[in-house]
Amino acid sequence: MRFHIVGATLMLVAGTYIPVAAQKPTDFIWARSWQSLVTVPAPITGWVNRTAIPNEYLEVNVARGTIHIEGGASDRIDWVVTQRLDSIMGMSESARNAFISGSVGTTTWADRFTLRVGTPSADTTIHARAELQLRVPRDLKLLHLNLHGAGDVVVDNFAGELTVTADSGYITGTNLSGSTILEAREGGVALDLSATPFQAGPISLLSHDGSITISFPPQPSVVLELNTNCGNINSALPLTDARPLPGAGRLPLQVGNSDLDCALRPKSLPALPGVSHLHGHASVTLGSGAVTLRAMALQGDINLTTNPAPASGQCAEIPELGKKPDGSPVLATVIGRVLAADGRTPMGGVRLQIQGTQSGTWSDPTGEYRLAFDPHLLAKCRKLYVVVDSPGYATQILTLMIGPRVRADDVVMRKH
Amino acid sequence: MQDELASALQSLSTGTRLQAINAAASNGQHNDAIEHALITALLTDPNTNVRMAAAEALGRIARPDVLRQAVGRALTAEKSLFVQMTLLNIAGQLPMAERRAAITPLLDRVDIDPLATNDARDRVRDTPRGDSR
Numbered sequence: 001m002r003f004h005i006v007g008a009t010l011m012l013v014a015g016t017y018i019p020v021a022a023q024k025p026t027d028f029i030w031a032r033s034w035q036s037l038v039t040v041p042a043p044i045t046g047w048v049n050r051t052a053i054p055n056e057y058l059e060v061n062v063a064r065g066t067i068h069i070e071g072g073a074s075d076r077i078d079w080v081v082t083q084r085l086d087s088i089m090g091m092s093e094s095a096r097n098a099f100i101s102g103s104v105g106t107t108t109w110a111d112r113f114t115l116r117v118g119t120p121s122a123d124t125t126i127h128a129r130a131e132l133q134l135r136v137p138r139d140l141k142l143l144h145l146n147l148h149g150a151g152d153v154v155v156d157n158f159a160g161e162l163t164v165t166a167d168s169g170y171i172t173g174t175n176l177s178g179s180t181i182l183e184a185r186e187g188g189v190a191l192d193l194s195a196t197p198f199q200a201g202p203i204s205l206l207s208h209d210g211s212i213t214i215s216f217p218p219q220p221s222v223v224l225e226l227n228t229n230c231g232n233i234n235s236a237l238p239l240t241d242a243r244p245l246p247g248a249g250r251l252p253l254q255v256g257n258s259d260l261d262c263a264l265r266p267k268s269l270p271a272l273p274g275v276s277h278l279h280g281h282a283s284v285t286l287g288s289g290a291v292t293l294r295a296m297a298l299q300g301d302i303n304l305t306t307n308p309a310p311a312s313g314q315c316a317e318i319p320e321l322g323k324k325p326d327g328s329p330v331l332a333t334v335i336g337r338v339l340a341a342d343g344r345t346p347m348g349g350v351r352l353q354i355q356g357t358q359s360g361t362w363s364d365p366t367g368e369y370r371l372a373f374d375p376h377l378l379a380k381c382r383k384l385y386v387v388v389d390s391p392g393y394a395t396q397i398l399t400l401m402i403g404p405r406v407r408a409d410d411v412v413m414r415k416h
Numbered sequence: 417m418q419d420e421l422a423s424a425l426q427s428l429s430t431g432t433r434l435q436a437i438n439a440a441a442s443n444g445q446h447n448d449a450i451e452h453a454l455i456t457a458l459l460t461d462p463n464t465n466v467r468m469a470a471a472e473a474l475g476r477i478a479r480p481d482v483l484r485q486a487v488g489r490a491l492t493a494e495k496s497l498f499v500q501m502t503l504l505n506i507a508g509q510l511p512m513a514e515r516r517a518a519i520t521p522l523l524d525r526v527d528i529d530p531l532a533t534n535d536a537r538d539r540v541r542d543t544p545r546g547d548s549r
Contacts, residue, residue, distance in 0.1 A: 112428070
């Protein structure tokens with residue numbers, strides 16, 4: 001059994017040499033703080049039956065933290081809220097717990113049910129946040145999520161309408177089959193459409209600073225309306241019959257990358273087999289165009305990839321690695337290397353974080369990283385997404401999946 | 417058609433509102449009621465994706481004088497950079513005098529991202545850039 005990370009875009013970009021000074025040694029100091037998160041021992045739990053939710057409309061508002069949602073067969077909505085914060089030197093545990101006691105509340109309105117997770121502290125320098133684990137009926141009609149501060153949103157296996165607004169985190173969606181309307185203001189969006197065909201409703205994706213990565217089955221049936229401003233469209237799908245979007249001033253996709261308003265971006269992209277590099281605005285119909293997908297990225301890229309849908313019952317078994325003395329699961333590890341934009345120079349101090357989990361690591365000065373995670377998160381053909389981040393460089397979203405190799409593909413960073 | 421649109425735009429479902437706007441845009445019909453409904457969505461809908469779709473729909477079907485007024489009103493208050501950029505794209509189809517009238521409210525604001533400000537300035541220049549804008 002092997003785990004590996006694959007680059008979501010299969011993209012290499014020529015760029016400039018990254019000086020050692022740019023490798024941000026202070027990031028390692030921050031890393032130690034980041035890894036020493038403490039947890040309040042008693043999470044806050046609650047539940048509500050779907051019959052008590054007006055219009056089957058569940059609204060979730062979280063001040064700051066991670067929202068992890070999984071659809072299931074139950075008719076009950078269950079939540080677990082855990083408050084976390086970085087260690088604070090010199091503060092006793094009791095004082096710390098009192099300090100981060102956040103609020104969790106519910107309200108039944110005339111038209112909806114609201115779950116509200118308040119901020120533990122208004123002081124954003126404390127790095128306090130909530131982690132919300134939510135189980136919902138897979139076919140609940142309306143699920144609206146609003147994440148007002150830093151943090152990610154991860155949604156898996158949901159067939160109702162999903163609307164998400166995240167101020168500064170990443171939004172990841174897998175196994176979604178209803179209307180999907182996502183807005184990531186400072187983060188990115190990763191949507192995996194390869195396993196579950198969309199049946200109804202529009203898909204609309206917005207990303208301000210981050211990238212939009214969409215995985216399709218090999219022969220998708222979709223109308224794509226793509227808008228890029230500074231970023232590029234890196235597509236493994238054929239976009240040869242692109243038409244202008246209605247409205248003056250919009251031209252069909254242009255081959256090559258955009259350098260409009262983006263002087264720091266490289267002027268040219270090396271050709272890669274099977275990947276088109278384009279920019280602009282266009283509508284493209286693939287297959288019978290059963291559903292419309294609109295994506296707009298202002299600063300980042302739009303990455304269109306294809307993944308073969310796993311055949312029913314063909315998901316690989318996740319090995320049972322056992323448990324540690326404290327009862328926590330033994331973790332699997334994926335290893336790999338981060339390189340600068342020239343594709344050769346090792347790049348240290350780059351953060352890799354699995355979205356929606358506490359699993360994260362940093363590349364060392366030789367560019368190598370070891371990323372430990374709970375392998376059970378990959379059960380039932382699920383994928384995980386890894387955000388690769390370094391100040392001054394374009395954030396990348398990679399896919400973590402079960403694969404035949406020990407080592408991951410090299411991650412090649414590039415400047416904004 | 418306009419009754420269906422107005423009704424759908426009252427829905428709690430973001431997807432229903434989006435679908436109704438997309439249908440109105442692809443239908444190609446335009447009259448006062450449809451334009452009014454789309455302008456209301458552009459100015460008041462809480463979801464950014466919906467306001468953006470309403471702006472694009474207006475760009476496809478609204479008469480130029482209605483479009484200029486709608487873009488001008490929206491650029492006075494719209495906070496989302498996505499919608500601002502979409503409105504600037506749409507304003508590009510207006511004649512220069514009307515384009516300037518529509519875009520100027522944005523340039524008067526102090527809370528605008530430089531991306532939108534630069535784009536707006538480019539669009540009201542006498543000599544346009546030699547690119548797709």
